[in-house]
Amino acid sequence: MPWELLFLALIAVVVLFQLYNVLGRRVGFKADDKPTVPKTDDAEGPFSRPGQEAKPQPERLRMPNLDALKARDSHFNEVNFVEKAREAYEQIVLAFNRGEIEGLKDRLSESVYGVFAKAVEARGEQKAINVSFVDAPKTDLDQIELKEDRAMVRVRFLSELLYELTDPEGGEPKKAHRRTAEFWTFQKNLKSPTNPWILSRVEAAKA
Template identity: 30%
Template sequence: MEFFDFGTIFFLVAAIVIFFQLRNVLGRRTGSERPPFDPYSARSGKKNEDATASENVVSLPRRKGGAEAESVYAAIDSFAAPGTDLNKGLRAIRDADSSFEPKSFVEGAKMAYEMIVMAYADGDRRTLKNLLSREVYDGFVAAIADRESRSEKIQSSFVGIDKAEIVNAEMKGSEAHVTLRVVSELISATRDGGGEVIDGDPETVAEVKDVWTFARDTRSRDPNWKLVATEADD
């Protein structure tokens, strides 16, 4: 019995020593990871790793200049000519939101555009609420309710987006605003309560031109952008 107790203690001490040695060699993680989600701005795996690492490091602010500053704006300068109002606006947004990248934003905005167009046609208020500002949401819902009161339904098929380009970008206080001109193709027809077509054509692909503005508060931890203004592009 004495030999058993001594052996047990010996192996327990050895296990503890090995554990601490392994921890010193391999290190340990602290904090918690927050998986980012942003339908309008791409988050690469490399950025996720950098974000996790930054939680464990205290960085002192430093002035950006020369080549370092140019590398920060490289993606913007390749997207909009330096010196233009659009370039300046995109740079201002990049200064306020280090995750902002115009090409990724456009790709996300195109996805949001299709989701909003189809949600409006289907009367999907829940989806619209997540993608629209309060003012725009109220307008869309009012139009849906008016349509429903007449027992009308929209039959739509989204064909695709031919063109989507940023035409304006600016900071309004802490809010970033980006305006896009979108040219899409859509098959759409409105039917009355009896199923008769009263607007559009269920067999024809129509070109639709819109100018939409998306915005987000750069101070918020919420990375999502919302549609804050719409207008037809004649």
């Protein structure tokens, strides 16, 4: 072996040995590794020093009138309400697109039912063969209003619908997508806890 190569090999061994001493063999992360938390004078919560009072955390913002509605209607729960509103939205939208709104009378106000009925009548036979949601509609509680004995809760829906439309020339059904963003307001008479929530208003929203 030439002396130059042997000399370079010796230098490489020395360099690797020095790196081994400085860095060690261990690399990566183990489950028992615990991050160190710097101690400061402003430490709070579980890292507070003994005898030091933890600073109060800011309260989570709540929707205006939510507590007032719960005080009037002990059965109201915002999480359950949003889920039920989403289910109602899906059922009403699909029934409307099929032209089957007779079964919705008890879930709609007179004004909303009247608008839906006129729209179905004007559409006539020009309706989709099949309508479905591409994904579950995105549902958010938007606003709560209380007026005397009425509670009005507005919910924002973002959805995408898939339509299968008939071909006037008798060909294969055509498919079309439609995205919608709407505010639906559900209303309830608070005089009795058994009164149902009904859809009282539908309006466009920004996507």
